[in-house]
Amino acid sequence: MGNSSSSSSRPHQDDSVDFGYLTPQGVYTGSQDWNHAVVTQLICARRLAPFYRPLEDYDDSWTDDQILAARRSPPEPEQSSDSSRAETSQSLPASASFKSHAKRPSTLKDPAKPEAAIYRGAVECPICFLYYPPNINHSRCCDQAICTECFVQIKRSEPTTTHLVSEPAACPYCVQDNFGIVYTPPPWRAGIGQDGSWLDSHKGSSTPETTTPTAPTHKRRQKSFNADSPEVVTIDHIRPDWEAKLAAMQAAVTRRANRRIIMRQVGDRLIPVGITSGRVHALSGEEGGGESSDNNGGSRRSRRRQQHPAGPFEQYLGQDLEELMLMEAMRLSLIEHEEQQRKEAEEKKKKEKDAAGKGLSADHNGSSLGPSTSQATNGAASSPSSPTTSQSSGFLQIRQSSKSRSPSPAARQTTASTSNDLSPPAFSTLSAALSTTSTASAILNSSSDVHPSPSEIAQNASKLAAETESRADATEGQSQAAQEANGSSKVSTPRPVPVHADSSISESTTVIGTEATYEHLPSSPESSQEPLISKKPSATSEDAGEPTEMGSHANTPTTTQ
Amino acid sequence: MASISSRRLAKELAEIHSEGCPVGINLVKADDFTCWWFTIEVMGESLYQGDKFTLQFRFDPQYPISSPAVQFVVTEGRQAPIHPHVYSNGHICASILGNEWSPVLSVVAVCVTLQSMLASCKDKQRPVDNDRYVRHAPDNPKKTQFHYDDDTV
Numbered sequence: 160m161g162n163s164s165s166s167s168s169r170p171h172q173d174d175s176v177d178f179g180y181l182t183p184q185g186v187y188t189g190s191q192d193w194n195h196a197v198v199t200q201l202i203c204a205r206r207l208a209p210f211y212r213p214l215e216d217y218d219d220s221w222t223d224d225q226i227l228a229a230r231r232s233p234p235e236p237e238q239s240s241d242s243s244r245a246e247t248s249q250s251l252p253a254s255a256s257f258k259s260h261a262k263r264p265s266t267l268k269d270p271a272k273p274e275a276a277i278y279r280g281a282v283e284c285p286i287c288f289l290y291y292p293p294n295i296n297h298s299r300c301c302d303q304a305i306c307t308e309c310f311v312q313i314k315r316s317e318p319t320t321t322h323l324v325s326e327p328a329a330c331p332y333c334v335q336d337n338f339g340i341v342y343t344p345p346p347w348r349a350g351i352g353q354d355g356s357w358l359d360s361h362k363g364s365s366t367p368e369t370t371t372p373t374a375p376t377h378k379r380r381q382k383s384f385n386a387d388s389p390e391v392v393t394i395d396h397i398r399p400d401w402e403a404k405l406a407a408m409q410a411a412v413t414r415r416a417n418r419r420i421i422m423r424q425v426g427d428r429l430i431p432v433g434i435t436s437g438r439v440h441a442l443s444g445e446e447g448g449g450e451s452s453d454n455n456g457g458s459r460r461s462r463r464r465q466q467h468p469a470g471p472f473e474q475y476l477g478q479d480l481e482e483l484m485l486m487e488a489m490r491l492s493l494i495e496h497e498e499q500q501r502k503e504a505e506e507k508k509k510k511e512k513d514a515a516g517k518g519l520s521a522d523h524n525g526s527s528l529g530p531s532t533s534q535a536t537n538g539a540a541s542s543p544s545s546p547t548t549s550q551s552s553g554f555l556q557i558r559q560s561s562k563s564r565s566p567s568p569a570a571r572q573t574t575a576s577t578s579n580d581l582s583p584p585a586f587s588t589l590s591a592a593l594s595t596t597s598t599a600s601a602i603l604n605s606s607s608d609v610h611p612s613p614s615e616i617a618q619n620a621s622k623l624a625a626e627t628e629s630r631a632d633a634t635e636g637q638s639q640a641a642q643e644a645n646g647s648s649k650v651s652t653p654r655p656v657p658v659h660a661d662s663s664i665s666e667s668t669t670v671i672g673t674e675a676t677y678e679h680l681p682s683s684p685e686s687s688q689e690p691l692i693s694k695k696p697s698a699t700s701e702d703a704g705e706p707t708e709m710g711s712h713a714n715t716p717t718t719t720q
Numbered sequence: 721m722a723s724i725s726s727r728r729l730a731k732e733l734a735e736i737h738s739e740g741c742p743v744g745i746n747l748v749k750a751d752d753f754t755c756w757w758f759t760i761e762v763m764g765e766s767l768y769q770g771d772k773f774t775l776q777f778r779f780d781p782q783y784p785i786s787s788p789a790v791q792f793v794v795t796e797g798r799q800a801p802i803h804p805h806v807y808s809n810g811h812i813c814a815s816i817l818g819n820e821w822s823p824v825l826s827v828v829a830v831c832v833t834l835q836s837m838l839a840s841c842k843d844k845q846r847p848v849d850n851d852r853y854v855r856h857a858p859d860n861p862k863k864t865q866f867h868y869d870d871d872t873v
Contacts, residue, residue: 187724189782286784286823287724288731309823312785316819331822 175350176202177294178277179209184231186213186287186308193311193397203351205344207392208296208307213289214281223275231289273349284309286331296340299384299391301333310340313394315401318408320415325405328394337386339393418482423493426500430493433486725783726753732826745831754779757793758831762839774798775834776810777827778860787821789862790814790830802844805837809854811861813847818862 174181181199183191201207214229221229281290284306295304315325330338384391395401421433733750741747741758748757756777762768774793780786792800792810800810807813816825816833825833847853858864 186727187782187785189785288728309785313823329822331824334820334822 176209179211184212217281217290223272226275226278294345296342299339300330300335303332318405339391432489723781729753760835766839784823791861
């Protein structure tokens with residue numbers, strides 16, 4: 160490696176800090192989901208070691224050229240041999256992380272190779288097993304070295320719908336919570352933020368070694384730093400969006416828990432005709448995520464969330480396909496059902512005409528069935544193929560809570576008609592409706608084939624029929640009945656699922672309660688409300704002697720009904 | 721350009737070759753950087769005296785940031801040890817393979833830990849939910865511990 164150009168990869172001082180870089184040097188290939196602006200700022204402020212090109216290996220006896228040859232090739236070009244690796248410093252494409260990487264050969268006679276000198280006394284990062292200049296980050300708790308490249312990889316565990324917490328990452332070395340590092344910058348400065356600087360004055364004339372102790376040995380410090388110490392950089396600093404992610408996940412779960420099945424009363428039956436999205440628009444704007452590369456899972460979520468419904472149709476955009484399919488299936492079954500009802504009613508009318516004034520029992524039947532049936536027929540006739548059918552006949556929205564602020568269109572009409580978003584619809588018929596809910600969720604569970612059997616629903620709704628009989632004939636619009644019921648009847652009926660609670664309570668209860676209900680949706684085949692790993696008390700004692708505790712035990716790895 | 725996992729595994733392998741494995745642990749194969757096999761046996765007094773088990777490590781490109789998928793081999797006439805944390809399909813329920821994995825741990829460190837997990841066993845039995853789990857278990861044991869629900873939108 161006689162070619163001196165190999166030593167010339169001096170980074171432009173505008174985008175390097177102490178001969179290191181502001182962007183990763185390709186040790187990791189995964190998504191860069193940390194906040195780049197924050198990391199850049201921390202590096203410039205010398206609170207976090209810059210991204211140095213690591214050495215594959217290191218030996219104290221190496222010459223500068225050997226050191227530079229051992230440097231890992233920059234991220235972009237594929238390199239096979241050592242000799243060509245050196246040349247990449249000149250041929251680095253502009254598409255690389257920053258253009259000014261393009262190196263210019265320094266004065267050939269320049270003995271000063273500060274880029275090499277900084278590696279004197281290189282430290283091996285215990286995670287990536289690569290060597291870095293001795294000014295490396297150290298864990299705040301146990302003072303272990305960690306390169307910036309590895310540090311930015313460590314993050315909180317992503318919350319999942321079954322594990323709705325985001326635990327702070329523990330130190331990989333001593334497992335202390337809230338992993339953070341402390342960085343002691345070298346006594347000299349180069350690149351961004353250099354102050355007058357030896358680099359300019361010494362460039363090409365004398366060796367930097369004379370002025371700078373380039374390999375300050377890291378003195379083992381005695382105390383550890385608190386996570387909130389000003390010199391500490393934690394993994395949460397560089398991913399400030401973790402809270403937003405957690406909240407997004409919680410919102411998603413809440414939304415699922417808040418899905419309401421919209422029932423329509425047709426005669427003595429409750430027919431599920433739709434499902435609300437239960438969407439919660441609590442969050443807007445996401446910090447940090449914007450800069451990260453697009454291939455991480457979080458960005459999809461955030462993009463989704465940023466779609467605020469501006470018009471009535473915007474809501475459809477955010478609607479789950481699953482919901483739409485379900486609604487369609489329900490609508491079809493409703494039409495079918497109405498058709499049948501219409502025929503039955505016609506037949507009955509005929510019969511009634513025939514047997515006019517004959518029996519009282521027939522008359523009674525007619526009075527309870529008649530009006531609502533015709534009403535349904537009207538609705539179906541006016542616009543059989545659109546959800547707006549609902550307007551004429553009215554919807555019962557089950558388990559509505561304040562959370563579902565932008566329900567599906569059908570539900571919106573309901574909300575409009577009841578005009579009070581916050582008060583739960585305390586139907587006297589709630590129990591009947593609820594039992595239907597469980598039927599409907601059974602339907603949900605097998606959402607591939609979603610034709611609710613009317614007979615089953617009817618069975619469930621028989622209680623409802625008994626209670627509404629008196630009212631059904633009188634009221635044309637069900638919404639009115641709903642409001643009426645709101646005020647008049649606070650019936651405490653046995654409830655199969657936690658419902659009708661104040662929104663504050665329901666937030667915690669329904670999340671759990673309905674999680675179970677939806678756990679067999681095709682999109683979440685394995686979900687389970689039980690923690691997938693739970694510590695067995697016995698296990699701890701068993702493995703008490705282990706350096707790392709071994710005791711966890713998968714309780715219910717997969718769920719069955 | 722080699723990924724972080726192959727780079728690190730190359731170094732781990734070099735160390736295994738130069739310094740050897742701890743007693744009771746032997747490298748069976750490490751032909752690539754995606755799947756390694758080791759045999760482990762418990763030395764000294766234990767319920768598994770004289771037994772030799774085979775451990776399989778599968779690595780993804782994010783190793784060591786992400787944990788390896790470790791399980792006992794139950795094919796080719798090999799058996800998983802009967803242990804309260806080892807399912808009959810070879811899956812192991814150990815926190816260090818799941819949420820307590822640390823990138824500082826190495827392949828050999830995992831072997832040693834599992835070796836002592838066996839050594840400390842006092843009751844040879846399968847996990848209580850073995851049958852149920854094995855019936856539905858995913859191929860990759862890591863999927864058991866980390867369930868990422870896709871329905872997040």
